[in-house]
Amino acid sequence: MKPGGVLLEAEGLVRRYEMRRGFFGRAVEVRAVDGVSLRLERGRTLGLVGESGCGKSTTGRLVLGMESPDAGRVSFEGALMPEPGSTAWRGLRARMQMVFQDPLGALDRRLPIATQIAEPLEIHGIGGTLERAGRVEALLRAVGLRPDQGLRYPHELSGGQRQRAVLARALATDPALLVCDEPISALDVSIQAQVMNLLLDLQEQFGTAMLFVSHDLRAVRQVSHRVAVMYLGRIVEEGEPDAVLHEPAHPYSRALVSAIPHPGRSGQRIVLQGDPPNPADRPSGCAFHPRCPVATSLCAREAPVLKQRTDGRLIACHVAHGEVTPGHGFTRQEAA
Amino acid sequence: MPEAPLVVAATTAPPKRRRAAPPALVIFGMVWLVLMLAIAILADVIAPYAYTALDLRNRLSPPIFLGGSWIHPLGTDELGRDVLSRLIYSIRTSLLIAFGATIIGAAVGTSLGFLAAHFRGFVEQAVLALVDFSASLPFLILALAVLAFFGNSLVLLVCLLGLHAWERYARIARGLALSAGAQGYAAAVRGLGASPWRIYGRHVLPNIASTLIVSMTLAFPEVILLESGLSFLGLGVQPPETSLGSMVGYGREYLTRAPWILLAPASTIVLTTLSVSLIGDWLRDGLDPTLR
Amino acid sequence: MLRFIASRFARAALTIAMVVTFAFIVLRLSGDPAQIIMGADAPPEAVDAFRTAWGLDEPLWVQYFSYFWAILQGDLGRSMRDGRDAIVLVTERIPATLALTLPALAIKICLGIPAGIYAALHRNSLADRIVMIIAVAGFTVPSFVLGLLLVLVFAVQLGWLPSGGQESWRHGILPVITLGLGGAAVLARFTRSAMLEVLGQPYIRTASAKGAPWRAVVTGHALPNAAIPTVTIIGFMVGTLIAGAVVVESVFSWPGVGRLLVVAVANRDLAVVQCILLLVAITMVCANLIVDLLYGLLDPRLRAAPRKAA
Numbered sequence: 010m011k012p013g014g015v016l017l018e019a020e021g022l023v024r025r026y027e028m029r030r031g032f033f034g035r036a037v038e039v040r041a042v043d044g045v046s047l048r049l050e051r052g053r054t055l056g057l058v059g060e061s062g063c064g065k066s067t068t069g070r071l072v073l074g075m076e077s078p079d080a081g082r083v084s085f086e087g088a089l090m091p092e093p094g095s096t097a098w099r100g101l102r103a104r105m106q107m108v109f110q111d112p113l114g115a116l117d118r119r120l121p122i123a124t125q126i127a128e129p130l131e132i133h134g135i136g137g138t139l140e141r142a143g144r145v146e147a148l149l150r151a152v153g154l155r156p157d158q159g160l161r162y163p164h165e166l167s168g169g170q171r172q173r174a175v176l177a178r179a180l181a182t183d184p185a186l187l188v189c190d191e192p193i194s195a196l197d198v199s200i201q202a203q204v205m206n207l208l209l210d211l212q213e214q215f216g217t218a219m220l221f222v223s224h225d226l227r228a229v230r231q232v233s234h235r236v237a238v239m240y241l242g243r244i245v246e247e248g249e250p251d252a253v254l255h256e257p258a259h260p261y262s263r264a265l266v267s268a269i270p271h272p273g274r275s276g277q278r279i280v281l282q283g284d285p286p287n288p289a290d291r292p293s294g295c296a297f298h299p300r301c302p303v304a305t306s307l308c309a310r311e312a313p314v315l316k317q318r319t320d321g322r323l324i325a326c327h328v329a330h331g332e333v334t335p336g337h338g339f340t341r342q343e344a345a
Numbered sequence: 346m347p348e349a350p351l352v353v354a355a356t357t358a359p360p361k362r363r364r365a366a367p368p369a370l371v372i373f374g375m376v377w378l379v380l381m382l383a384i385a386i387l388a389d390v391i392a393p394y395a396y397t398a399l400d401l402r403n404r405l406s407p408p409i410f411l412g413g414s415w416i417h418p419l420g421t422d423e424l425g426r427d428v429l430s431r432l433i434y435s436i437r438t439s440l441l442i443a444f445g446a447t448i449i450g451a452a453v454g455t456s457l458g459f460l461a462a463h464f465r466g467f468v469e470q471a472v473l474a475l476v477d478f479s480a481s482l483p484f485l486i487l488a489l490a491v492l493a494f495f496g497n498s499l500v501l502l503v504c505l506l507g508l509h510a511w512e513r514y515a516r517i518a519r520g521l522a523l524s525a526g527a528q529g530y531a532a533a534v535r536g537l538g539a540s541p542w543r544i545y546g547r548h549v550l551p552n553i554a555s556t557l558i559v560s561m562t563l564a565f566p567e568v569i570l571l572e573s574g575l576s577f578l579g580l581g582v583q584p585p586e587t588s589l590g591s592m593v594g595y596g597r598e599y600l601t602r603a604p605w606i607l608l609a610p611a612s613t614i615v616l617t618t619l620s621v622s623l624i625g626d627w628l629r630d631g632l633d634p635t636l637r
Numbered sequence: 638m639l640r641f642i643a644s645r646f647a648r649a650a651l652t653i654a655m656v657v658t659f660a661f662i663v664l665r666l667s668g669d670p671a672q673i674i675m676g677a678d679a680p681p682e683a684v685d686a687f688r689t690a691w692g693l694d695e696p697l698w699v700q701y702f703s704y705f706w707a708i709l710q711g712d713l714g715r716s717m718r719d720g721r722d723a724i725v726l727v728t729e730r731i732p733a734t735l736a737l738t739l740p741a742l743a744i745k746i747c748l749g750i751p752a753g754i755y756a757a758l759h760r761n762s763l764a765d766r767i768v769m770i771i772a773v774a775g776f777t778v779p780s781f782v783l784g785l786l787l788v789l790v791f792a793v794q795l796g797w798l799p800s801g802g803q804e805s806w807r808h809g810i811l812p813v814i815t816l817g818l819g820g821a822a823v824l825a826r827f828t829r830s831a832m833l834e835v836l837g838q839p840y841i842r843t844a845s846a847k848g849a850p851w852r853a854v855v856t857g858h859a860l861p862n863a864a865i866p867t868v869t870i871i872g873f874m875v876g877t878l879i880a881g882a883v884v885v886e887s888v889f890s891w892p893g894v895g896r897l898l899v900v901a902v903a904n905r906d907l908a909v910v911q912c913i914l915l916l917v918a919i920t921m922v923c924a925n926l927i928v929d930l931l932y933g934l935l936d937p938r939l940r941a942a943p944r945k946a947a
Binding site: 073075094098099100101102103106107109114115116117118119128129132133175178 | 529530532533534535536537538539540543548551552
Binding site: 474477478480481482483485486487489490491492493494495496566570573574577578579580593597600601604607611614615618619622623 | 648651652653655656659660663664666773776777778779780781782785786788789793876877880881883884887888898899901902903905906907910911913914917918921922925
């Protein structure tokens, strides 16, 4: 499978939840995902980065069809995503898989991991018993585990080994798409690098497309061909990883990038003012404006649209597109 | 290598673990239970008489240790029926009923719990309402009411007794299915494309089996006590069948003249319930001390 | 807070409605009530007359509503045996039952709770082991066995106390002891495990590490927290004040509600059975309601507003 070519398209995804504040409070609508569109290409990785609560995990689930969007649609290989739980959806699982943050929770503690790696093959009726055993062995090797480790139980393995087992299981049916939701956050730093390299190797070997969801900008940069930055349920910037990392255009991306510790780098660390984002209490206009150092009154009124800049970068910001002269932050301007 | 702390839903106890040797009391309980099971299975072989056989010449004869003879080692009742034989058959009846009831209760309760966890919404509310309903009536009253309305049959009795603790299994099944489903292995297997049958049958059920078995072991003596209570009142097992409770009920009139008629079944009830309770407590402490 | 109370009341009302519906369904399912009540060899005209008299020829949902309405008005039918109103028959027996269950409840609480607390505080001591043995005995020895044993010892062998009937206050001693001991054992076991669970909590260790005297730690922290689950069990026992003595009343021929129920079941006197069923359910639901409301008072965590997870 050569890379390139559209594998999955998501348009205008919206996902709402209802929360009730207290006994007598009104029901408050929380928009976890508010109009996200993205495109995944065969054999390529899209990194989705943002802080907790920005909706990236929900986006990952919507992309896989594990939840139905309240608005917008997802189409995979040209066909619309079927309803979660339906027979068509179940069959489609062989083509797309998810890797979770917590490998121990994702594995059944009563079964040895070889059995669990073989399970997708059983579910989708792929191969006879002998072929399955052979495939399981090949998968174990591909993820860097020894075949004898296949007989172990999940709790007998280390965190890194477990995540490898989960990867092996996810790749059992040779899916075209892998959604990784914070796959390395729960691992030791030294193991993180190994698993990251493993992901890259597997992509090269199997040609799997990936949606890599994480809050760690450096990790995302390492594996992704494209990066999208999310804030409060919307994509605020999208572009090549190196470009976004070295020249972030959106004020939020700039703050994120400046927060990455870098030995010997001089330069200002941007500290954002204001409250952390709360999806239940969405600011008017641009969701980022209360914390933005260059916000203007336009930013408080109108929500910016994700548009392409001349150099190909997608940004959702009035200031970055030059539509308005940079302000001094909305709260300060208010006071002034 | 130290790991970053993980948020883990399930306990990390390994599935296979050698238990420490059980304490003496538990061993006694196990021995007694095995004895009772053997008696129940071999009843036809070891009972000296049929449980309805009359020996009118030897009515109300005392047991061996009170001056009786070996013809009737545990004495006879007012109709000359051999107490030992009746005891043996009663053990079989009571154990059969208790086993059947426990299994029925566990099956019904677990299924309802799974249904509630899987479908959520209205189904879950309905199951919870049923739980409320069960909790609103002491089981004995409920059982008596149903027996009054439907009359007496062994099948009805077993089903009724089985339902006395169904909500415990439902609660366990629902709780564990929910936690497995939300972030755990059940969600992962669903993501692999497994059908609900496969998820619950191959993954959730084996994982909750040990907790369910402990509950069943703890509910088993309750069934025995309930059945004996009902039979004692004359409303449980009906003649000619005999159970431990009904023996006590019949023996009651002869409490003054022939106490052995009810002492034998009464002590059997106590020892059997004690044995199963001890085993159940020990199993629970070994498997999951948070289960109270 | 108001919503909490209202929801609990609604739940209680719903449960009672379910019990009424249950009684109705079971009544109708158990075959033609007219046939059952009149007997198998009653002439068909008598059965028909009976059916019309009781409104059994109406469509089912009409019957259901008239049934509900009748109950709300307190009309629960007549006893088959002597034709008196079922509700009168039942209520006149309540004092006799309460004469047993109320003192028994006092015994259960005054004996069981202190025993359980003491056993928990002196874990693995001799006193603890004795309490545990008695508690297990209380659980495994059914009430009728205990009662009969007491009769055997005290009435038959020693001749101190009478064995049955309700002639004098002395007749009540053995039944009350039988009821009380069994319940005390259950309560002791429960209180002990509740206390042990609380004592194992980190905040108890912290409190005593801060230098508070052990006594203050127990009374200030352990007891109040262990009280919460214990209240549930006591609530349950209060709920069974009317119905909890069925077996004991039969053992001692005590003319209370329990004995009436057993006789009614044997005679398939459905009106009486149904009446007792409803009465017991109402008592239980009220007791649970009070426990729930007490919970709201005792456990501050429950008073905080719950949030639906996003």
